[in-house]
Amino acid sequence: MSSSQSQQAVKMGFATRLLVYGILLIVAIFYLLPLYIMIVNSLKPLVEIQQGNMLSLPHEWTVAAWSSAWSTAQIGVEPTGLKPYFLNSLLMVVPAVFIATMLGALNGYVLTKWRFRGSEIIFAMMLLSCFIPFQIVIIPSARLLGLAGLSGTIAGLVAIHTVYGLGFTTLFFRNFYEAFPTELVRAAQMDGARFFQTFWRILLPNSGPIIVVTVIWQFTNIWNDFLFGASFSDADSQPMTVALNNLVNSSTGVKEYNVHFAGAILAALPTLLVYILSGRYFVRGLMAGSVKG
Amino acid sequence: MLDDQTSKQTFTRVLARRRFADILPKLVLAPSFAITLVFVYGFILFTGALSLTGSKLLPDLTKWVGLTNYERLFDHPNWWISLGNLAIFTCLYITICSVLGLALAILLDQKIRGEGVLRPIYLYPMALSFIVTGVAWKWFLDPGIGLEHVMKLWGFESFSFRWIKDSQFAIYTIVIAAIWQSSGFVMAMFLAGLRGVDNEIIKAAQIDGASNWTLYRRIIIPMMTPVFLSAFVVLAHLAIKSYDLVVAMTDGGPGTATWTPALFMQKFTFGRNEMGMGSASAIIMLMMVAAVIVPYLYSELAKKKSS
Incomplete structure (x- = not known):
């Protein structure tokens, strides 16, 4: 041997x-x-x-089916194609990913480098929120969005996705910063760096991999979401997944399978591209998101 | 003296700044914690309260009806169909994903040329939305244009595969699509586990004359127990939440044949304006998820503490 x-x-x-x-x-x-x-x-x-x-x-x-799926297919009542809904999804995903990732990074920083009495319990409570079946929050969320005047808007979807993404982003950054040498943080503080300075200058520049993992995870989850999109959007603010489902399952007219397939690929394209370009991180996110804690 | 005065002022300023520095981390964490309290725990309580009311189209916290909604829920045939489907779906989905995932991982772990090409092929479905997966499988399994049609064109005139239109078998088509989507991910989990096995153990067993079969059956696969457990938790959790895939493939049909608890909740709350019952079904779903997740998290945390 x-x-x-x-x-x-x-x-x-x-x-x-x-x-x-x-x-x-x-x-x-x-x-x-x-x-x-x-x-x-x-x-x-x-x-x-x-x-x-x-x-x-x-x-x-x-490529007729592709151009039809993109710009002329009947979605709901309007023959707009999937283009406006693709844009809706983008407008929804970008801010939701950005805010939840930023907050997650700060939370992870506090939960590992600034522990205080009760911080572990707070983390455990946030962690548990990753697992709830979202059906349990649909009714109150709809109510609250209504009261805030955000029902049927993209801003409302951004808020919901940010809120329910926080558990995971916090988990990712907490586990990453747990392994980050505390001596570096202490040394920076000796040199007079304060809370935010330490975060900006010491932790964030060294967080590249975990930022990528978190952004990919959030992007994939939010882009692929159907439940929130179907529950909280109206005809103008539907994300791509909801529009695709409407396209495929509308009962009127001839079933244009070729258009359905083109639409499905369009809906899959962004996450597939992310996967192809950064498969390694994608897998790491899946693992971190599943083998929690 | 003036000097004394200023130094006192500086002192209090420093003190105030330090106190601020003490609470700053808590201030940073506070919004997220508050959000979690309201949007997760508060909302669970709200839904729990709704499940005890006679709310129909809108939430109505003045009409208390006790456990009536739960009684009506467990008297309703559609709820039993949903639970039955969930049982079938969960059992098959978890078992087949685990077996297929483990088998693929073991085969891929044999120093395979082209592993770098095969692994992403097995895994890419996980990047897709369940809606996309649903569309692809819905039309592929459609008797009119999909598999059955293709087999007939190839000369197998008597070939018949119309499960998706058959209320007895439709749920199994959803199982097939779900396995297609998730098994690659389970494979990746097992592969990571296999790569973590100490090579010395394998060599020692081979010196003792163990065949490959015995080696895997008696030594390596038993070492994968933690991975099985993680996979079980992830898949069970996904199964209980399964909604998108059902909507895309059958929307619960034919009839009510492929309803799941998640679909039941949505249909009763928003389709039939039975918000009280819908909330009750959501609470039962939460309990099912908790029954899987809480013991798991608890044991994981206990393990961490002891190590």
Whole structure:
């Protein structure tokens, strides 16, 4: 046995190895199949889907379904396409991610470097809020948004997503700053740095990875949210997921499958891009968000 | 003296500043804590209170009806359908995701060429919205254009797969889509666990003449117990909250065949103006999540304290 072998000591024969590759490939096809179907069929004219084979490549390649999904498809009562809703989602995601991440970083800083009596209990209470089924807060949230004059607005959705994102962002930063050397913080304070100076100059510049993880986590969750979007938005402020669901499940007219598929890809594109560009951090966020504490 | 006066002033100023510095961290944390208190704990109490009232279209905290809503809930056939579906969904979803996830992780851990390509392929569904997943699977499983149609075109005339239109089997199509979405993530959790196994243990077992099969069955898989536990908690939690995927694929249909508790809550509260019952169902959902999460968090914290 060679000594350079460090990762994996299990040995197997050639036939077994072939079998392993075979299984892994078949499973990979299973995972890729829906994406393949969405892409291929979004590039076909509708007749080809209705009469032809869903798994075959288009005979006649066309981007008509894409432009229809983007700018002319009927969503609800208006033939606006998904474009305005894509913008709604962007307007909702950017501030919600920014505010929740900033607050989470400050909370994590206080909870690790400025502990006080009861701070652990506060953290535990915030942590528990990550797990609640959101159905439990829908009715009071709707009521409060109504009282604040924010029902059916993007600002209302930003507020809701910020509030219910705080638990996770605080958790991420707390766990990260827990491992951050306290001596550095103390040294800065010796030199006269105050609370915010220490945060800006010492902690934040060293928080790159956790900021990326948190931003990706929040972005993915908020972009993909359906429940809050469906509950608190009106026709003008719907996010992308709600609009896509309306497009696909509207009962009127012919079902334009190719447009549905193009729309689904448009809704998936931002999070997919984030995943492709930063898969490593994406996985880390998932792990941190699941193996809590 | 004047000098004494100024030094006294400086002293009080320093003291005030220090006191401010003492409370500053608390001031920074306060808004988030207040928000959590109101929006999480306050709202849970509010929904709990609503579940004891006869609220219909709007919240009405003057008509107290005791536990009537809970009695009506557990007398309602749709609630039992929802619970039944949740049981089927949760069991299959957790079992298959765990088995598939573990199997894939073990296979991927055999020094596979191209692991860097395969792993992201298994994992990318997790980045998608359940609505997108729902659209893809809804049309792929649709008998008119999807799988059944394709098989017929390929010459399998008698092939039939119309689960999504069949009230007895529709829930299983949702299970398939959910497994497709989440199993890669479970794989990633197990892979991280496997990579953490000490190589010396593996070598020692091999010197003792253990076959690969025995090695995994007797030594490595039992070491994955904590990962199983984490996966169980994450998946159970996702299952109880499952709403988007059902809405996108079947919207509860055919009929009420694929209702889940989350769908029940939404339909009763906003569709049928039964806010009292809707709140009661939300409280039951919270209890189910708590039954899974609280013991887990408790044991995790206890473990941390002891180590």
